[in-house]
């Protein structure tokens with residue numbers, strides 16, 4: 001599984017990075033990006049980020 005941030009929707013709040021810092025990183029454009037795959041170790045944190053994103057900007061794909 002791999003998370004993706006829809007850049008057009010992201011408002012740059014940083015919540016996803018706070019939830020799962022090994023997966024989400026804020027970029028110089030002020031938007032978040034997923035920089036790592038979802039693993040057994042981080043999947044709960046990734047799900048928390050998805051659920052917490054105020055813009056519903058995070059998707060997960062196979």
Ligand code: SF4
Nearest residue numbers: 010011013014016053
């Ligand atoms: S939580 Fe959502 S809106 Fe906030 S930085 Fe992450 S992807 Fe963007």
